[in-house]
Amino acid sequence: MKIFENVDQEEQAGNDTFLTKKMQRRNFLTYAGASAAGLALVAAGCKKDRHDFNRGIDLGTGDIGILNYAYALEQLEAAFYTKVAASFYRNIPAEEEMLFKDIRDHEIAHREFFKEALGNSAIPALEVDFSSIDFTSRTSVLATAKAFEDLGVSAYNGAGYLIENGAYLTIAGKIVSVEARHAAYIRDLITPGSFAGTDVVDANGLDKSRTPMEVLTIAKAYIKTEINASNLPS
Amino acid sequence: MNFLNILRDIEAIDPEITDRLSPRRDAIKNITSFGSKVALSALPFALGSMFKKAYGQTGTSSVNDVLNFALTLEYLEAEFYTTALQRTILTAQIPNATAKAALERIRDDENNHVAFLKSVLGTAAVEKPAFDFEAPFPTVFTSYGTFLAVSQAFEDTGVRAYKGQAPNLLGNKVVLTAALSIHSVEARHASHIRQMRKNMVDGLKPWITGTPTQANDSGVTAVDKVYADENSKMQAGVDITTLMGATAGSKISFSAAVEAFDEPLTKEAVLEIAGMFIVS
Numbered sequence: 001m002k003i004f005e006n007v008d009q010e011e012q013a014g015n016d017t018f019l020t021k022k023m024q025r026r027n028f029l030t031y032a033g034a035s036a037a038g039l040a041l042v043a044a045g046c047k048k049d050r051h052d053f054n055r056g057i058d059l060g061t062g063d064i065g066i067l068n069y070a071y072a073l074e075q076l077e078a079a080f081y082t083k084v085a086a087s088f089y090r091n092i093p094a095e096e097e098m099l100f101k102d103i104r105d106h107e108i109a110h111r112e113f114f115k116e117a118l119g120n121s122a123i124p125a126l127e128v129d130f131s132s133i134d135f136t137s138r139t140s141v142l143a144t145a146k147a148f149e150d151l152g153v154s155a156y157n158g159a160g161y162l163i164e165n166g167a168y169l170t171i172a173g174k175i176v177s178v179e180a181r182h183a184a185y186i187r188d189l190i191t192p193g194s195f196a197g198t199d200v201v202d203a204n205g206l207d208k209s210r211t212p213m214e215v216l217t218i219a220k221a222y223i224k225t226e227i228n229a230s231n232l233p234s
Numbered sequence: 235m236n237f238l239n240i241l242r243d244i245e246a247i248d249p250e251i252t253d254r255l256s257p258r259r260d261a262i263k264n265i266t267s268f269g270s271k272v273a274l275s276a277l278p279f280a281l282g283s284m285f286k287k288a289y290g291q292t293g294t295s296s297v298n299d300v301l302n303f304a305l306t307l308e309y310l311e312a313e314f315y316t317t318a319l320q321r322t323i324l325t326a327q328i329p330n331a332t333a334k335a336a337l338e339r340i341r342d343d344e345n346n347h348v349a350f351l352k353s354v355l356g357t358a359a360v361e362k363p364a365f366d367f368e369a370p371f372p373t374v375f376t377s378y379g380t381f382l383a384v385s386q387a388f389e390d391t392g393v394r395a396y397k398g399q400a401p402n403l404l405g406n407k408v409v410l411t412a413a414l415s416i417h418s419v420e421a422r423h424a425s426h427i428r429q430m431r432k433n434m435v436d437g438l439k440p441w442i443t444g445t446p447t448q449a450n451d452s453g454v455t456a457v458d459k460v461y462a463d464e465n466s467k468m469q470a471g472v473d474i475t476t477l478m479g480a481t482a483g484s485k486i487s488f489s490a491a492v493e494a495f496d497e498p499l500t501k502e503a504v505l506e507i508a509g510m511f512i513v514s
Contacts, residue, residue, distance in 0.1 A: 166401030180421035205346035
């Protein structure tokens with residue numbers, strides 16, 4: 001047991017080094033091509049390029065598919081906050097820094113939980129694309145964090161009924177309320193009192209819910225790896 | 235929520251919906267065209283009446299039980315904020331316009347939840363109980379600090395209550411999605427109220443934290459039951475503190491493991507908490 005743990009840790013350490021190197025190389029590319037990428041993103045936003053999410057990494061079917069879908073979103077969030085916390089924007093207040101590290105750790109816990117729970121059924125690590133985000137700018141980081149958190153809330157809300165196993169549904173419920181706590185905090189940082197703004201909460205007092213296709217269509221601007229969601233339940 | 239998609243999807247998930255809504259199958263098509271004509275602002279209420287038709291009058295008792303349980307909690311929250319914001323001794327202590335607007339926003343959300351659930355349940359809706367908030371907390375409407383403490387407890391309870399009921403709505407696209415969509419709003423409220431209290435309680439965060447020996451982070455021991463077992467590090471048999479952390483070789487800390495997952499409460503546990511405030 002102990003031996004396995006040691007091997008595990010070494011493997012993890014090795015992976016981290018590999019990831020870090022890869023990240024550094026990507027950072028260089030990101031910054032070298034920042035303006036071009038920004039323009040490309042604007043262009044992509046203008047034209048309606050439909051993606052059917054029927055090619056690439058297969059999320060799978062049934063509950064496994066939904067858990068992999070959640071795992072993909074948690075990978076995205078964890079990667080984002082890891083990058084935010086690796087080099088915070090200038091003059092970040094102490095409390096803000098502490099709570100951002102909290103959020104990073106929560107998203108990593110979610111990601112690692114899904115990875116562990118899915119075991120051999122887990123999709124591989126996704127490659128993210130944060131070239132549109134200016135990590136030195138508080139405005140850019142907070143706007144992205146808000147978008148990710150509100151998206152995550154709507155994703156879990158919209159996928160809940162697709163889950164067949166009650167225990168998995170409870171797990172999703174345990175996570176989505178934490179995402180909503182994040183969303184409210186981030187929104188309040190941007191505009192105090194906007195924690196449950198009318199852009200997310202409707203006249204019945206209901207939060208948004210989105211289908212996996214709607215969520216992936218929004219998220220794909222930040223995910224390089226192609227995702228096949230065509231086998232998800234609907 | 236996409237209104238038209240929901241109607242289409244209900245039909246796919248629950249073929250009997252057409253019979254519940256109208257004996258004539260053609261009615262569904264009429265509803266679709268109706269949906270496209272009504273103004274956007276009217277849609278939520280139109281949706282409410284659809285729910286009522288589908289599940290209020292002929293719905294299964296277990297779904298109605300869950301909805302009535304939710305309604306009872308929403309009655310409690312709605313009356314709590316409505317009463318509080320009418321008490322001038324209390325409102326005089328609200329420190330600024332942002333705080334006041336936030337409390338009004340929460341009050342309105344809770345009242346909207348009541349109206350929504352009542353419209354869904356129709357004649358099956360339970361009556362509003364008589365509440366007494368000042369018996370268990372005598373200064374709740376005279377001390378801003380007490381008021382916020384009870385508010386936090388209510389919001390965190392609401393989050394746990396909806397979460398606990400989710401498995402009873404398994405696979406029910408319409409009702410489960412609505413319940414989850416209220417659940418996350420309660421969590422947004424809880425996060426904000428916790429921010430409003432952060433200078434009153436040492437170490438209070440927008441999320442529920444804990445230690446191996448402390449589940450209640452609210453600073454108010456009278457609400458221990460609201461936070462019972464919130465300090466769990468185990469999820470679906472996985473010890474979260476054994477998982478990889480942010481830096482090479484590190485693990486997820488105990489507090490992060492607690493914060494990252496909110497825990498459900500059973501209906502019985504919630505009713506015991508709510509019962510403190512219910513007179514009849």
